[in-house]
Amino acid sequence: MDKKPRADSLRNREHILNIAREAFTTSGASVSLDDIAKKANVGPGTLYRHFPNREALLEAVYRSEVAKLCAAEKEFAATMSTVEALRAWMLLFIDYIDAKLVISPALNLYLCGESNELFESTGNQIKAAIRGLVERAVNSGDIREDVDPLDLLRAIFGVATTASSADWHQGARKLVDILILGSKPQE
Amino acid sequence: MDKKPRADSLRNREHILNIAREAFTTSGASVSLDDIAKKANVGPGTLYRHFPNREALLEAVYRSEVAKLCAAEKEFAATMSTVEALRAWMLLFIDYIDAKLVISPALNLYLCGESNELFESTGNQIKAAIRGLVERAVNSGDIREDVDPLDLLRAIFGVATTASSADWHQGARKLVDILILGSKPQE
Amino acid sequence: MDKKPRADSLRNREHILNIAREAFTTSGASVSLDDIAKKANVGPGTLYRHFPNREALLEAVYRSEVAKLCAAEKEFAATMSTVEALRAWMLLFIDYIDAKLVISPALNLYLCGESNELFESTGNQIKAAIRGLVERAVNSGDIREDVDPLDLLRAIFGVATTASSADWHQGARKLVDILILGSKPQE
Amino acid sequence: MDKKPRADSLRNREHILNIAREAFTTSGASVSLDDIAKKANVGPGTLYRHFPNREALLEAVYRSEVAKLCAAEKEFAATMSTVEALRAWMLLFIDYIDAKLVISPALNLYLCGESNELFESTGNQIKAAIRGLVERAVNSGDIREDVDPLDLLRAIFGVATTASSADWHQGARKLVDILILGSKPQE
DNA sequence: CATGAATGAGCCTTCATTCAT
DNA sequence: GATGAATGAAGGCTCATTCAT
Known part of the structure; x- marks a missing residue:
């Protein structure tokens, strides 16, 4: 040990x-x-x-997940090609959703209606991250200009929630490639 | 009493x-x-x-929600205009998601990997219902032909899951109107 | 049914x-x-x-077991040879102990110290039965004169309580034959 | 407190x-x-x-009773005369039976047929203890040679189980003295 | 600081008992 | 009389939390 x-x-x-x-x-x-x-x-x-207490632990786990995501953006952007960075980050995002799907409803019971600073701010951080990665790829001409960064995430979210089984990860990972591929500029 | x-x-x-x-x-x-x-x-x-036990109760609640949805399709189709029926049903669908979002992960812990007949079959029932309602509206010329019925549901799902607060209902209800409106044939 | x-x-x-x-x-x-x-x-x-209530049921079961034993004495004595009657009755007695071992401590919790008419009177009935059967066999010269009828029962009791496993019946049944055999007058 | x-x-x-x-x-x-x-x-x-759980507690109580009995043998043999040691130990044995009569059937429901190591091994320990005490008394000439140690225990058992009332202790205690007395060599 | 024994409120579940049919 | 749904008081057990070491 x-x-x-x-x-x-x-x-x-x-x-x-x-x-x-x-x-x-x-x-x-x-x-x-x-x-x-x-x-x-x-x-x-x-x-x-x-x-x-449980709430504190849930929140800490959640924040650490988001932090992981933000750190990854920086790192990936610095060390990978634009498309690879985007792809790698979105795969990480799948793990994040895993946690989010469990933690978010649980925390909502504690917050219970109060406008929650937590999800507000972390949401913004995540949006900033994906925007950064997409923008970079658009600027370098690696993906189409008309891609709404948030749509990429919403698509993953959709699979996660609509999937009948708890094991939606496989499907989501496939989707990442499709999204990346579909986002490439047509020639 | x-x-x-x-x-x-x-x-x-x-x-x-x-x-x-x-x-x-x-x-x-x-x-x-x-x-x-x-x-x-x-x-x-x-x-x-x-x-x-809890599992039985969860499942019963879930099944009853789906049954409610299926019954509503029949009733609404019989008594309302095509667009009104679609709209009313989608509002009901918001309630359903409310339950689904809580029950589904909980049941998955019990089912634990087993390919679950429950979500498979209820999923099909719900798809059939929305398809029926959309088809009817398309046939009567009240909405565009190129609307994928499932997209209407996925959109609601998206709002439910991406919303930062637990009270996503308001947003979802607005969305229903937008979707219906946007689905009307342009003249 | x-x-x-x-x-x-x-x-x-x-x-x-x-x-x-x-x-x-x-x-x-x-x-x-x-x-x-x-x-x-x-x-x-x-x-x-x-x-x-439970007490009433326990007592009724117990009384019915004793009644069974008393009825059997009459019947066996009337229809079998002395030794066969004795043997058959003792086998029945094994079943009775089965019930007695469970019911007796349970009822004692209810009676809780009160001098219990129940076990007093049923005890006497059982003693009378075994005495009758043994006496008959002694008179006909089928078993030795110096057999204490109660010792036959105590022996069975002993096996039932001292046995390490719950399945003492086999041992008890063997013992019945040994007792009967050992009780035969030597020639 | x-x-x-x-x-x-x-x-x-x-x-x-x-x-x-x-x-x-x-x-x-x-x-x-x-x-x-x-x-x-x-x-x-x-x-x-x-x-x-209940089973664990029952078993622990039972084992502690047996341990008490084994420890007592050692102690009594070391500090008392042979006859006194035997007598004191048998009085303790009465308490042990008290527990055994309740615990044994209850545990049998859990073990449910499985050949139980528990009663096998504890039975041997108890036999060894009484044998040791009797042997010592025989060797010192304080009791007769032809006493089967186990019969002393079986006699107590017999009283415990055949007694009509739940309060058989008094009778058993008297019996101990009779047994000890009767075991003394006639002169 | 870490540990893990102790606490006790509270959960799930069972079951003797009642009572409407 | 028989039935079985309903009741609600416990029972077994868990687990968040405290606190002595």
């Missing part, structure tokens, strides 16, 4: 977050927090110190 | 179903079943007699 | 008693009364009419 | 075991586990942490 000799509590927090993401997406937003602690090889008290 | 004579335990069942739908959509798929029983003015044993 | 056209409630009672005996001995004294009713193809209300 | 510091949760466990023994023997094997927890001044969760 990867027991840290000194208390690198930040890394600990990150670890819990990863385990929690996994647990939420595979078992729903009401998994036992004790189980999450157990899977993370951490006492319930430790989990509680980092995240005082 | 609205004490029912025992003969119509069917009406009792229906009543529980309504309360359950309400509870699930407003408080998530893990509301206390005891609370549902309480809200339905029914002992927990009675709820249990009708639905032996 | 043997549904009676007219309400022969006595036979109904007898039927419940049989089912109850079976249920108690195989599943312990705290089986669900509902289950017993179900297995007897009877509504819970009917069971309740005949036996107002 | 006798609040224990958390380190000796072992003592806590022991305490629950004692309460459980008491509850099982006086109220049968289906007492409410919640009630046991309450009587032990412990939350139900704590009881559950130590014993995940």
